[in-house]
Amino acid sequence: MDLKETIYKRQSIRKYDGDSLSDETLDEIRQFIHSARPLNPDIEWSYDIVGGDNVRTLQRFKAPHYLLMFSQEKDNYLQNIGFIFQQVDLFLQSRGIGSCWIGAGGPKDYEIPKGQKFIILIAFGKPQGKLYRESSEFQRKIICEISDERDSKLMPARLAPSAANTQTWYFTHNDDGSYNLYRNKRKIKLNKKMDVWNQIDMGIALAHLYVTNEDTFKFSLDGPHEGLKNKVFEGTFTI
Ligand SMILES: Cc1cc2nc3c(=O)[nH]c(=O)nc-3n(C[C@H](O)[C@H](O)[C@H](O)COP(=O)(O)O)c2cc1C
Structure with a gap:
């Protein structure tokens, strides 16, 4: 499925089967992130993929992987992070991987990149149950x-x-x-x-x-x- 089609089927996934994704899949995700288009190319940002040990959330569910997003605090940096990582959210779901933006959470035992601030995280992994939803x-x-x-x-x-x-x-x-x-x-x-x-x-x-x-x-x-x-x-x- 391509990213366009995924828009009409995606949903937030809050149940994961616990298995880690393969190193190849994680590399493909990293490659996609590097190719995503920014909204404002003048803003420095970075990300990391970590396991549950480096994340605290208020959620009851656990995911095998988390994307941590960081950015310089400049101009429309919050829009910029949303823009880049929603492309990533669609990419994940287009590849059969479940995901969920998590506002209520943050990094744990983790050194934040210099000059940048932690913005938000996305939980992801193999979904337990159905990934896509009907348009209705x-x-x-x-x-x-x-x-x-x-x-x-x-x-x-x-x-x-x-x-x-x-x-x-x-x-x-x-x-x-x-x-x-x-x-x-x-x-x-x-x-x-x-x-x-x-x-x-x-x-x-x-x-x-x-x-x-x-x-x-x-x-x-x-x-x-x-x-x-x-x-x-x-x-x-x-x-
Ligand atoms: C910026 C942002 C923060 C969010 N924070 C949380 C969260 O902390 N916990 C959670 O379970 N879902 C969170 N969500 C997921 C939303 O609840 C979800 O996208 C919305 O209800 C629409 O449902 P859908 O994604 O299944 O279409 C967040 C979504 C966004 C975009």
């Missing part, structure tokens, strides 16, 4: 809730994963065919980290639009845009 099983907002116009080109972004399924993205259409991306401000701050996670979510949604429009996707952090009430402008893009 996606729990997502309807398109009118996330866009000023009904537009099937935004469908891949609509299906993107987000922290606690908050889906705080909002898209508007410009006269020249480009789009603006906004993030809904959350009225109730149940979790202090939700603002951070929701910025990662913006990059995740953009990754789905990049994967489905590889040749035409262009993103810019600024551009003429309207201020919208209770929304933060997150950039302009063409697809």
Whole structure:
């Protein structure tokens, strides 16, 4: 299955069979990560693949592998990490490997790369049970809730994963065919980290639009845009 098709089938996996993936598979994953497109090439980032001993999470489940992501704190670094590693999430699932973004966790007994900060992790491994879901099983907002116009080109972004399924993205259409991306401000701050996670979510949604429009996707952090009430402008893009 290719990355595009995976968008319509993927789901977060929270049950793993415990077996480690082969060294060859882990190498393929590393190769893919190195070839993934960044949203902002001026930001330094890094990653590592570790086992459960180097991770603390609040989750009840355990996975055989974890991807730790680190970044320089600069410009749109949270979007950038979401953008790069959602391509990786799709790659894993396209190869029959289960995965789940984990906000509630971090590295343990681990030396963080100098000049970078730990951002987030992804659990992955062979799934116990079914990997893919039917399209009817996606729990997502309807398109009118996330866009000023009904537009099937935004469908891949609509299906993107987000922290606690908050889906705080909002898209508007410009006269020249480009789009603006906004993030809904959350009225109730149940979790202090939700603002951070929701910025990662913006990059995740953009990754789905990049994967489905590889040749035409262009993103810019600024551009003429309207201020919208209770929304933060997150950039302009063409697809
Ligand atoms: C930034 C981010 C953080 C997340 N943190 C967690 C987490 O800590 N624990 C968890 O079980 N799932 C976590 N998830 C997974 C979401 O709950 C999940 O993507 C969302 O509910 C949509 O479901 P789906 O991925 O199966 O389509 C996170 C997802 C994202 C994008």
